[in-house]
Amino acid sequence: MNKTLKALAQAAMCSALLAAACGRDDNNGVPPSAGDETLTFAVGDVSFKMVKVQAGTFTMGANEGDPDAAASKTRHEVTLTSDFYIGQTEVTQALYKAVTGTNPSFFDSDSTQPVERVKYTDVLAFCETLSSLTGRTFTLPTEAQWEYAARGGHKAPATPTLYAGGDDIDRVAWYSGNSGGKSQPVGQKEPNALGLHDMSGNVWEWCLDWKGDYGSAAQTDPQGPATGTDRIFRGGGWYQSALFSRVSHRDGYIPQFSNECLGFRVVMLP
Secondary structure (H helix, E strand, O other), X not given: XXXXXXXXXXXXXXXXXXXXXXXXXXXXXXXXXXXOOEEEEEEOOEEEEEEEEOOEXXXXXXXXXXXXXXXXXXXXXXXEOOOEEEEOOOOEHHHHHHHHOOOOOOOOOOOOOEOOOOOHHHHHHHHHHHHHHHOOEEEOOOHHHHHHHXXXXXXXXXXXXXXXXXXXXXXHOOOOOOOOOOOOOOXXXXXXXXXXXXXXXXXXXXXXXXXXXXXXXXEEOOOOOOOOOOEEEEOOOOOOOHHHHOOOOEEEEOOOOOXXXXXXXXXXXX
C-alpha cells in the first residue's frame, strides 16, 4: 500500500472510531435519552455534559434597582416555549480540539480551561461538526436562552441574583479581582441553580443574536434583530470587573473578532 492510500485508510479508521465514540452515555454506553436531566456525550476520550432547561417565562433585563438598567437592558417578560439543553460548562480546549483538531487558545497550559480566541464563525463551524459527529443538533444559545439559563431557568431562585449562582462574585465567578490575570479551568466555582458553572466570569460567551436594544413589551422565543453589526456575547470574563459578570450585562462585537477572553458554550435541541 503506498503512503497516500495508507494515510487515507488511517484517516477513515480514525473517523469511524471517533463517530462510534460520540453521542453515547460516557458511563455505560447507553445512548442518552431526551428525558434525562443531564446528558453525557463523548468525543474520543473527551466527555462533556448537557443540562436540561425546561421551557418557562422569566423577566429578562436588568434586575430591579440595578443601576445598569440602560435602554439595551430594559426589563421585559420573555417566554421560551421549548425545552433545551445547555453545556454544564464552557466548551473546553480539550473538547474543541477533539472536534476540530485545533486549539487557538492563548492560555493553553491546561486543556480543561475554556477555549478562547474563537470567532463567531469558528463557533458555528464547531457546532456543525459536533452535530454531525453526534447526530444531535448543537448550536449557540439565543441571548434569551442564555440569560434564562444563567438565572437558573425553571429552578431560578425567587429573588433574582446579580451573578449566575448568587450575589457573592468570588464564590461564583473568575473576574479581574481573583483570576490571577488568566482564564481558569472550568467548573471550579459554585454552580447556579441548574448546576451550570462559569456563566458569570472566566470567558465571555458568544450568543446567536445580533446586538440590539430590548423593547419593554413581552416577547416569545425572541431571536434578536434580523440584521446588525455586532453579535452578542454575555457573562463577563477573567480580565474585567464584577460589573461585567452580572447576568443582565450585555456586550458584543463583529463576528470576526476574537481575543483571549472570549469563548462559548453550546445548547442542544431535544
